[in-house]
Amino acid sequence: MRDVSDIAIRRATPADAPAIARVRIDSWRTNYRGLIPDTYLDAMQVDASTAIWERVLTAEPNPTSVFVATLRDDVVGFAAGNPLAEPKYGANAELSAVYLRHEFQRAGIGRRLVAAVVEDQRQRGATAMIVWLIAGNKAARSFYENLGAELVVEQPFQWDGLDLIEAGYVWRDLGALVAACATAVPFPSILQ
Numbered sequence: 001m002r003d004v005s006d007i008a009i010r011r012a013t014p015a016d017a018p019a020i021a022r023v024r025i026d027s028w029r030t031n032y033r034g035l036i037p038d039t040y041l042d043a044m045q046v047d048a049s050t051a052i053w054e055r056v057l058t059a060e061p062n063p064t065s066v067f068v069a070t071l072r073d074d075v076v077g078f079a080a081g082n083p084l085a086e087p088k089y090g091a092n093a094e095l096s097a098v099y100l101r102h103e104f105q106r107a108g109i110g111r112r113l114v115a116a117v118v119e120d121q122r123q124r125g126a127t128a129m130i131v132w133l134i135a136g137n138k139a140a141r142s143f144y145e146n147l148g149a150e151l152v153v154e155q156p157f158q159w160d161g162l163d164l165i166e167a168g169y170v171w172r173d174l175g176a177l178v179a180a181c182a183t184a185v186p187f188p189s190i191l192q
Helices: 014-031 038-043 046-058 109-123 138-146 174-183
Strands: 007-011 065-071 074-088 091-100 129-134 150-159 162-171
Touching: 007 109, 014 038, 014 046, 014 065, 014 074, 014 091, 046 065, 065 109, 074 109, 074 129, 091 109, 109 174, 129 138, 138 162, 162 174
Parallel strands: 091 129
Antiparallel strands: 007 065, 065 074, 074 091, 129 162, 150 162
């Protein structure tokens, strides 16, 4: 783990799209080995992911909340959330991404990113939030459970033609989630 005392959290801009794409792909390759086929992970392309994030960050109107964690000018992580067109399991917003470079994980940065997204979505009317993850991702499950998330469902789903099992966790009290982000104790390191 690196020294994280100089980490800043700020709203993402379109110029951050390439860095966000790199963090996402690197995180998938590190955290999803054994959960997703290596051929899929190895074939992920930064250019394709950059194009997606450029569309997200330039959409108008833009109800999406995307925040980056930076060390000086280097993006080391990001989180995103958005309102849901139709509530799911009582949640009207979704935490759609939380990714950090491996060497910055388990240092409280993810909690700070989640808090920024939640606060922004609350200002947009969110009252409860859902997050989806690959059910076998023990580290992510521990992270969300440590922040008070309630497991509401495990179900099959398809991602780019891959048959996977996803878990859905909900926070019904976003104020409590923000408080948990500020006070959560570190959880044990769980390696995939």
